[in-house]
Amino acid sequence: MFEPEVRRRGVLVEEVEVRLGELDAFGLLDEAPAEIVARLAVTGDLSEALDGAVHVQECAPESLPLKVDLFERMDALADAATTLASSSSSITVSRIAAGLPGRARCILAHPGNPPYLIRVVELAPAPFTAPGTVDSARELFSGAGMLPIEVRQEIDCLVFNRLQGALLREALCLVRDEVVAPADLDLVVSEGLARRWSVIGPLAVAELNTRGGIVAHAGFMGRAYGRIGMERGQDDPWASDVVQRVAEDLESRFPSSRRDDQVLWRDRELMRLESERRRRSD
Template sequence: MAPGNIGIVGAGLVGLGWAIVFARAGHAVRLYDNAPGAAAEARRTIALRLDDLRQAGLIDEAPATILARVSVADSLAEALEDALYVQESVLERVDVKNSVMREIDALVGPATWIGSSSSGLPASLYTEGLGCRDRCLVAHPVNPPYLAPIVELVPAPWTSPATLDSVRTLMQAVGQAPVTMSQEAPGFILNRLQAVLLMEAWRLVEAGLASVADVDLTVSQGLGLRWAFMGPFETIDLNAPGGIADYARRLGGLYRDIAAETTEQRGWDNELIARIEAQRREVLPEAELVARSAWRDRRLMALALHKRRMDSADAAGTDPAATPGTQ
């Protein structure tokens, strides 16, 4: 897909992350935010992130070259002019999104696709009355999208198949990994999967069966190592001699028994939140949260570079892991 103009509406962490994704892929990006100075500040942050990506070996072009493709729009109309695609990344509230989408609808061109970064609100809640509604859908990233490429494409009941196909093609062209839902469901794919793991993690701590640190260690040094390059179905397919059907026969009863123990759905009450908060603050004081977030991003950069090299090796039919001294 040839590079075009991309409008980014909302210049917070998610919006600036999307700007990097599209500018890195060669598109001209216009950043708009209705908060005075927010888009300009986001562009300055983008410059810093691009320097980090260059140092990590994750971009080939000079950061200044990519940054030059990102401009600050003084108005929403300027951001949307001749836009191939618009990525809305405003506050996760139906009233806010509806208001912004109505403004977009009044200004956008007749062939522009509009994606929403909503992490849980289906597009049907804020696009129903729009003239452009057949070109609207959820395009939910993982933050930061320039390091975590997955993007969930979730159509509203009125989203046209052509829109879904076109946005999927665009996302693939800019280096993202799109997944598509056939219809709306609360939490989409990622948060529905994450919700199950989080609910059980909190339940283990609440019942006194494990500490917060040990639950985190189980994922980071166990499940997460495999999940960094395989999904749950491939994981279990490789964990039994006869593949996934064999795994299901061997362990299906265990998972059924676990599920039977966890049918009660409870929210996280203040007492439980305080217990888990206390355990986390023993490990990481609140004052160190920002520094630890930066550490997380550096780890993600290193992992992204490793996965890129391994994917290239897979495509070439070679195995760099089998050769001493390669990465």
């Protein structure tokens, strides 16, 4: 780990050790925490950190000039085969690395927080990123037990934060208009929507919740969703061709001929989570 701040350098390994202890207590590690800690080293010297690195995961503060400077230095120092990945939540790799001689090995690899528990990591290449860079990042994250998702276009804030942002925007409107108390709004998500989303995503929820799947759901809710979007100044009706495209994808993942089994599976997954939750709170 490269860390320019002396104070942070002094506490980093200890912070990792604490997290590893927690993960170990839940049986989530394959190795003893001490064995993992023994592989860590912290330095304030960038070239020392880059020496022999296969993949760099840049996690510096969210500032364009800072990241541009850091990538310039890394591109000059790192071996030509090293992948340079930024964790940035809102800055594309095009903006960070377009001017670099080694820009083909640069990519955005955006994790969710905490990255040691959220498996999804969004890979967002720039048009200049080499396909081999995407492949090796995908392989590395998969090998580490993570779930790399490829974002097909360089879009501001990627998918994770766009979805989160849409929900937060509406949440703040509902609180602003005194429709609901903030604590109750949080409960609607943590005890309601997110429970289902911890098993299947929102498109699959629409498919399994309604007899006739998402096409039927669009039939009786699509117009209402379009209307509430308009209320917020967003004119994105549920277009039937898009719904159809999603329905075809859902059919391949959740064949309608096995609908009852899939609903039962979803409920059992939720039961498993609920039972674990009750066991832990005993």
